[in-house]
Amino acid sequence: MKLRDYVHHKGLLALGTFSKLIEVVLELFVPIFMGIMLDEGVGKQNSKTTYFMLILIGIFSLLGYLSTVFAHFLVARVSQDYAHQLRLALFDKVIDFDHENRSKFSSSSLLNRLNNDVLQTSNALAMTMRIASRAPFLMIGSIVALLITAHKIAVVFMLVLPIVLVLVLFIVMMLIRNNHQLQIENDRMSVIVKENIDGIQSIQAFVQSDYELNRFNKKQSTIVKLQRKLSNISSLGSPLVSAILNVSLVLMIYMAGISINIGDMTQGQVISMINYTTNLILSVLGIFNLMLLYARTITANARIRAVLTLENKENSNELLKDKIKEIEFKNVSYHYPDQSDFLKNVSFTVKENEIIGILGLTGSGKSTILKLVNRLIEPVDGTVLFNRIDYKNYSKESIKEKVGFIDQKNMLLMGTVRSNLSMNKTYKDEALMEALKLAAFELPQSELDREVLKDGANFSGGQRQRLNIARALIRKPDVIIMDDSLASLDNHTQNTIKNNVKKLAQKPIIFIAASRLNTLAIADRIMVVKNGLVEAIGTMEELKETSNTFNKIYQSQVEIAEVK
Template structure:
């Protein structure tokens, strides 16, 4: 609740103005039955048409004012709800971008997506309804009771006798409803996860003819969500009929008592008419309050889920550290394991000088990509230290650190945008720099043939490009601007040997001053590296240039034999 108040606070003046207008409209609604009772009991018996027209005009004026004020107040409430949700959604998105990779994996991507969409929508509904009905309903309820008390205290006490029962009812159901809505949102997360997996793996599903299996899997998850929604909604749906029962019992008692009072001359017929009208107003106000509780319960559940993300502490903190090493780039006894996993890298140490090329080779699961993630500080080592330009990696601000890198990750992403924006990626590069990057990435020939060139619109994940074309676009993004450190994680796997050889020539000549870390599956991609780091099960088992390892390292010799049959590699 405090979380939501924090975001609503900047709009308190606007909310106060809207609620004041809503208050005025509610008063107009309350005046109508009172005027009607006055006309029936005091004006009509006089036979004065002028007074009837006068008080009838007053009723018309109150009706018009009630309609106009409600429309104005509702529009103001909608604007406040919109702006509040916009702020929450913006802060949530910013926080998500700042989460460490481990934190994203802990929350899971589907859960973050549903919090950013479904949960923020629930908060929008909550903020809007609180303003629209949160003032009007209580004013109609309290005002209706107050006016009926002034008309006939005895009948009012009969009606009020039902209020404690309704309060207990709403409280009990609301306490059960909030946890159920939390469970419902968790099922929404699971549904989003299933849909994302199915869409991302659509080709695999079709290739293996697993469409029926995926439909059954979705049906199971969908049924779980339906069950959770049904349980939550059925629980909250019990409120209106039970309240109807209680209030109608009160109405029955009021009618019975009022019949005796009119018969005994203790109450006038006009008062009874007004009283029944006020009872209808009070009944609708109580039903509106139950709607508020239902929406509020869902909103509180969503607010807690959003607050959980926004308030999570920053995991990768910047530390103060001066000059710690003479090395330009070094791993010093680095060990690392993923959450709930065994150690992926153990006691890894190596040094790379500025401008050198370091090739990283190893079997699948040996820890090659983990080195890239640690160097980009997507994770922090569990032991040891990483040094860049003589400073501990943790001492860099994120903007300072990432400005040094040009990166092509193993599972990189192409966005649904122009080729220009996919390469520049928010950086202020001229067309000359972009075309140079395209040329260096060996993508010039196919980019020039695209309609519009750099303005060609790419589909999400580069669906309108071939595998080799996508990889060259990603290479152009990483090479644009000649970064200080060029990190290429299996970035040439979709390239033919000739294109790969041209790319290596460009790296050697055009990027001679950049420090290059090349993670590869093929020895041909790293044979000219100044150093080759050979990994096995997360441990360093070889370090040296191609000739040294080929002469002294049995594992390197085995990989070489497997890839070339013992023949000399083509440079």
């Protein structure tokens, strides 16, 4: 889909262009009336012709003004709707990105594209309707009228015009190249700002404020240099073009003076020539400024298209209707972009009402396995089967409806406790309170509508984590995934939640990933993961005999417990 397809009011766009054309036609008649008024009215002391021409000039000026106002009203309507539709399409595309596409853009870059780039391209559309629909008509009309009025003198301008157009093209090419680099640097600076705002406590704790200030200053200096360069190119270009055109106008007036003296031209013709030449200069300068705007817009459009043209991997429309009673990994491998194989030939089977723990050191591949279960990512090789059917045969949305995913990040959205638990679904208060009870979160029913600030800033870390757990449990999913989601909780709260989850009536398949053995005590089996490989699967007693990694973790944690 091309960007112009997001212009929904094409009829209004055409009407606005037509209104600007009417404005140009009316404007082109004014110098003619002025010439007639001077030659036939004032020159021959004919007051009737003078007043008549004055009336015509007034009427045509008023009609031109009304046409301009109407056109600008349409410009605002079309350009703002275009910005709305484009921003909506971008946001819809971003929230539907799969993991692979999401990793191609930083959040700061996406924010800049949604805001700055959309604003840039909508402004370009507005200026196109205001200038591009007017300036070419005015330029062509002025050239024709100039050739009719003073064809000999008009040759001067015809010789200068190609030189000006070549100069404009050269300036625009320089601007496009530098503006592309400026947008890249702006994205990088936004990343620095976001990192510092999100990690302000760590920065202050490790006394890194001066270092971060210096890093920001270096990036800001780079951006200022690029902006200064762009400003210099733009500011030098416009006066240079204007000077060339005005010098040509002075030369034309000098030649017109000679023509008047020898009787080849009248004063009215000279006034018309000056007016048409002025209109021609203004139209050329308008086109020049529009080209400067297009130089920035080309970069913005390319950045927007880079998002809109990305496609997720093929997704089936078939719904997963049956309960998930078995999950099987068959020789599953996965690697992240620009990496070699991270997860290699993983195979296991887990059945209904089974709790399987995943144990491993940081970076071993625990979270990657769980993301594959939830189809946040998909295998590079091998197959994941739900009820002995490849889960790619089902839509991602229907899979996620049956899987309760509890991430290690305590993600809450601005709103209320109720809105964060229900996630745009409708639940009775009793169901919400039951989910909170399962997550060991004691909250009076009267506080279900308690406000949740950005990132849950008005809740503690443990409270945020339990709200995340309650949000997953309220859906009564067939599969529950707990990705190190109990780590921020004390042992008593952990045990309460684990016991509650184990007794769930729907008998779900439960995955619990952790680095601590006591978190996995309720697991029927434990899968030990090391460097992307499944080293062993079994009970704790079995793993003591078969897994070196398990024994190392076991010994280290036993020693810590003994010290305590």
